[in-house]
Amino acid sequence: MIDLESQPALVVGGGKVALRRVRTLLEAGAKVTLVAPEASTELIRLAGAKQIAWRKKIFASDDLGEAWVVVAATDDPEVNRFVAEAAGPRRLVNVADQPELGNFRVPVRLQRGRLIFSVSTGGASPILARKIRDDLAEQYDQSWEEKLDRLYEERRQMKASGWSQAERKERLRRLVEELITDM
Numbered sequence: 001m002i003d004l005e006s007q008p009a010l011v012v013g014g015g016k017v018a019l020r021r022v023r024t025l026l027e028a029g030a031k032v033t034l035v036a037p038e039a040s041t042e043l044i045r046l047a048g049a050k051q052i053a054w055r056k057k058i059f060a061s062d063d064l065g066e067a068w069v070v071v072a073a074t075d076d077p078e079v080n081r082f083v084a085e086a087a088g089p090r091r092l093v094n095v096a097d098q099p100e101l102g103n104f105r106v107p108v109r110l111q112r113g114r115l116i117f118s119v120s121t122g123g124a125s126p127i128l129a130r131k132i133r134d135d136l137a138e139q140y141d142q143s144w145e146e147k148l149d150r151l152y153e154e155r156r157q158m159k160a161s162g163w164s165q166a167e168r169k170e171r172l173r174r175l176v177e178e179l180i181t182d183m
């Protein structure tokens, strides 16, 4: 939930994990550069469509440039370690196969408009994290996007009204209960 809009991000590696990270970074509005000698068809397509810049080469430390976020997602643990070391402690660094070498991990995410779920199992089981996400997706279906907009609007109006905090709290609590009963 960090604001990455227009921030430079570097993804090292061109496989399945790199593609997942590239998608997440693009959704967050980051300017993504990919460094990899080979890349998957979808990554090549994104590069062709100019959504990412692709340096078709193996990683070297001068690829880091101004990158604020760095992802090491090659299939070579030594390369991933080298990327993390070269990136240093002053950037956001994610390492796909040795998370302890980086300083952030990637949870599973589910978004319903203003409502965002983030599920992590602390490295225990990404498969369980995904299953919990799928369960939440069923429980909180698309209708929650609108429900959240309604809550947002009501709360905004109440804040502008002359009601006491206690009155506001009680009304908002009831509204949330109505929405949940409606599920």
Ligand SMILES: C[C@@]1(CC(=O)O)C2=NC(=C\c3[nH]c(c(CCC(=O)O)c3CC(=O)O)Cc3[nH]c(c(CC(=O)O)c3CCC(=O)O)/C=C3\N/C(=C\2)[C@@H](CCC(=O)O)[C@]3(C)CC(=O)O)/[C@H]1CCC(=O)O
Residues within 6 Å of the ligand: 017, 020, 021, 094, 095, 096, 097, 098, 099, 104, 105, 106, 107, 108, 109, 119, 120, 121, 122, 123, 124, 125, 126, 127, 129, 130
């Ligand atoms: C949630 C998700 C997000 C994403 O990556 O986008 C994610 N892994 C996903 C899938 C997945 N990962 C793995 C498999 C193969 C089956 C298995 O082994 O379970 C599958 C299934 C698949 O790929 O289909 C294997 C695996 N994963 C990690 C290691 C290394 C290690 O743990 O040391 C290895 C062993 C590699 C090996 O040995 O080969 C590490 C991490 N994986 C994390 C997140 C972080 C911890 C999150 C948490 O604690 O919950 C962390 C620490 C990385 C990080 O923070 O960057 C994504 C769900 C995608 C979705 O459905 O949306």
Ligand SMILES: NC(=O)c1ccc[n+]([C@@H]2O[C@H](COP(=O)([O-])OP(=O)(O)OC[C@H]3O[C@@H](n4cnc5c(N)ncnc54)[C@H](O)[C@@H]3O)[C@@H](O)[C@H]2O)c1
Residues within 6 Å of the ligand: 012, 013, 014, 015, 016, 017, 018, 035, 036, 037, 038, 039, 040, 057, 058, 059, 073, 074, 075, 076, 077, 079, 096, 097, 126
């Ligand atoms: N975090 C997760 O969710 C998760 C899930 C599965 C696997 N993994 C781990 O993540 C890593 C990547 O997995 P994958 O399935 O994406 O791998 P992959 O084999 O699909 O892709 C590896 C990529 O790394 C590139 N590469 C290799 N050496 C390089 C170098 N020196 N510089 C730049 N690029 C280089 C290759 O060209 C290739 O594009 C593996 O270590 C795997 O064990 C993590």
